[in-house]
Amino acid sequence: MRRQPVEALAEAPLLWAGMAALAAAIFAVDTLTDIDIAVAVLYVAVVLISVRTGRAGAVTLVGGSCGGLTILSFFLSRHGAPTTGLANCAISLLAIGITTTLAIRIGAAAEATRQAEARLAHxxxxxxxxxxxxxxxxxxxxxxxxxxxxxxxxxxxxxxxPPNRDEARHALERVVADAGRAGEVIARLRRLVMRRPPSHDPVDLGEVIAETVTIVRSEVRRHHAVLRTEVDAGLPPVIGDRIQLQQVVLNLLVNAVEAIGAAEGEPRELQVAAATDGRTVTVSVRDCGIGVPPAALDRMFEAFYTTKPTGMGMGLAISRSIVEAHGGTVYVAPNLPRGAVFGFVLPLRPEG
Ligand SMILES: Nc1ncnc2c1ncn2[C@@H]1O[C@H](COP(=O)(O)OP(=O)(O)OP(=O)(O)O)[C@@H](O)[C@H]1O
Ligand SMILES: [Mg+2]
Structure with missing residues (x-):
């Protein structure tokens, strides 16, 4: 019961005036009439109202004042039987005391709940x-x-x-391009985490695939694998964020290359394909790698799920967020005779 909500502060003067008026009315009836009932018990209403101040000190003050008014009224009262008056006074003081204690506890519990909520939000x-x-x-x-x-x-x-300035210039151009891509990736990820909608541009997934394949080419070669690309002729563009969609294809391809790198023997084939049925575009990345155990299929896309010693378990989780932000779905299935197929389906005309 320490912090006061802003609304409580704003209504505080009104609250105190109301409590004072009610206490004064009860005091008047208690002192000036000779009713044989414990009128002062009604002070519990004032104590309960004081809970709205949100401060334990205020509740104690109100409870104490009500107790004091009850005693004062007992001494000022000239009517009625003294024993009945004493009994009524005692009953009222007991009720005020119990209500004040309970009100302080209720307030403390409410404050603890509020703090727990704040911790959860944090x-x-x-x-x-x-x-x-x-x-x-x-x-x-x-x-x-x-x-x-x-x-x-x-x-x-x-x-x-002699120094080969042309090749050096080409290499530096690629450095600049990759630095630009890193900056774009951060900007796109921030947008994704802030739940902002992705860009809405027409994206040629055939082009995106071709570009991504060049990024992983040397890794494919290092693992003695062959990568084939199959893109439907006349594949229509999807609407979305080109950089984000490239990240998805890159994550799937890197996983496929890593899966084949961890596998022994033949065949060492990878395939990335894009096809359309007129309503959707499906991109699939197929590998003949170590494959996915059926029991783990459900967990693949969870953040931080990884079976690799140096993996973060983020690639597929990020990919799923991106695809879903584009109104699409991701999938995984076993590849035959071995390996896995990971892919995603995007609508050609996203809703909304
Ligand atoms: N093509 C694949 N074949 C077999 N298993 C795969 C394949 N792709 C993903 N997995 C499994 O899914 C897990 C999660 O993949 P994800 O890309 O999210 O993380 P990661 O590759 O382990 O680490 P990183 O965050 O660095 O990408 C992998 O650790 C692996 O067990
Ligand atoms: Mg990965």
């Missing part, structure tokens, strides 16, 4: 911040790695004898 904000931090760390690590690789390539071209 925790929800911290969780959102934690997820934002984890998402940024996850999504920015790829462009940062690319920046480092292109930067050292530029250094090598410049250190060569």
């Amino acid at each position: 925790m929800a904000r911290v969780t959102t911040m934690g997820e934002l931090a984890a998402s940024i760390a996850h999504e920015v690590s790829q462009p940062l790695a690319a920046i480092a690789a292109h930067g050292s390539a530029a250094q090598r071209w410049l250190a060569a004898a």
Whole structure:
């Protein structure tokens, strides 16, 4: 019972005036009449009203004043039998005392509830911040790695004898492009976490896939895998945020490459496809990697779910948030004869 809500502060003078008027009326009836009932018991109403001040001190003050008025009235009262008056006075004091104690406890419980609510709200904000931090760390690590690789390539071209300025310039152009992408990714993620709607531009998913494939090409080669792309001819554009959708394709492709990297033997194939049925576009990433145990299928898209020693478990969670913000759905299924298919379906004409 420490903090007062703003409304309580605003209505405080009115509240005190009301309580004073009621107490005065009770005092007058109690002192001036010779009714054989404990009129002073009505002071409990004043005590209960005082709970609205939100302060334990105020409730104690009101309770004490009501008790004092009851005693004063007993001595001022010249009517009625003294024993009845004494009994009525005692009953009233008991009622006022009990009500005051209970009112203070109720107020303390209400304050504890309010504090618990505030703590919960704070925790929800911290969780959102934690997820934002984890998402940024996850999504920015790829462009940062690319920046480092292109930067050292530029250094090598410049250190060569004679220095190859053209190649160095190309490498530096890629550094600038990747730095721009990292900045865009952060801006898009912030928008996603703040629950702002994504951009509404026509996005050619065929182009997005082609660009993303170039990003993972060297990793595919490193794992001795082959990556095929199959995009429906005349695939219509979807409406959405190009950078966010590229992040989804990139996350699915990186997982597919990692799954094949963890698998032994043949075949070492990956396929990324985009197809339409006229109402929706489906993008699927198929791999012949280690596959997904059926029991884990439901948990794949949960934040922080990972089976990798250095994984964050954020890639699929971010992807699902992005796809759902675009009015679409994500899915996972086993691939035959081995591996997994992860994909998403987007409506061609999003609702609203
Ligand atoms: N293509 C796949 N084949 C098999 N398992 C997969 C595949 N894609 C995802 N998974 C499983 O889903 C889990 C969650 O994937 P997610 O991308 O969210 O996180 P991660 O890859 O573990 O870590 P990071 O946050 O760094 O991406 C993975 O740890 C893995 O167990
Ligand atoms: Mg991943």
